[in-house]
Every structure is written in C-alpha cells, then in structure tokens.
Amino acid sequence: MLLIDEVEIGIHHAIQVDLWRFLAKMAIEFNVQIFATTHSEDAVRAFGVVERENREIGGNLIRLQTRGGKVEAVDFNSDDLAYARDADMEVR
Numbered sequence: 001m002l003l004i005d006e007v008e009i010g011i012h013h014a015i016q017v018d019l020w021r022f023l024a025k026m027a028i029e030f031n032v033q034i035f036a037t038t039h040s041e042d043a044v045r046a047f048g049v050v051e052r053e054n055r056e057i058g059g060n061l062i063r064l065q066t067r068g069g070k071v072e073a074v075d076f077n078s079d080d081l082a083y084a085r086d087a088d089m090e091v092r
Contacts, residue, residue, distance in 0.1 A: 024059075
C-alpha cells in the first residue's frame with residue numbers, strides 16, 4: 001500500500017496526467033494499492049483520464065462530505081468521472 005497526501009504538491013498541472021500514468025504503472029508492476037489525497041481539480045481530472053485509458057488499474061475517486069452532521073463517502077468510478085468532467089461538475 002502506498003499513501004500519498006496532496007499528490008499534486010510540487011507537480012506542474014501540465015504533467016499531472018504523466019504523474020498518474022507513472023503511479024498506475026508502478027501500482028501494477030509492484031502490485032501496490034495507492035491511496036492519494038488531493039484538493040486539486042487538475043489532479044482529479046488527470047486521474048480520470050488515466051483511469052479511462054487503463055481500466056486495469058481499477059481506480060475510483062472517493063469524496064468525503066458532511067451531510068446532517070455525519071461524514072459520508074461518495075464513490076465515483078471512471079464513467080462517473082468522465083460524465084462529471086464533461087458536465088464540468090465539481091467532484092473534489
């Protein structure tokens with residue numbers, strides 16, 4: 001397991017897709033599950049691009065939100081992310 005907090009810090013937005021491609025390649029090669037946090041829309045969009053390119057990685061975005069004083073997880077699969085991207089919806 002690899003935990004990365006604020007995965008986009010220090011990474012220029014223009015190479016976010018390359019970063020996720022590299023992480024996906026390493027996850028598959030070393031059989032590692034990656035958990036990454038971000039507040040960056042660029043990082044989320046780049047993740048969606050890479051996940052759609054390579055369904056083998058089985059990636060999901062999970063947004064934590066508060067509803068009625070309780071924290072709930074909202075799960076977005078690659079199709080959900082593509083729809084949100086195309087509709088310019090906020091998923092962070």
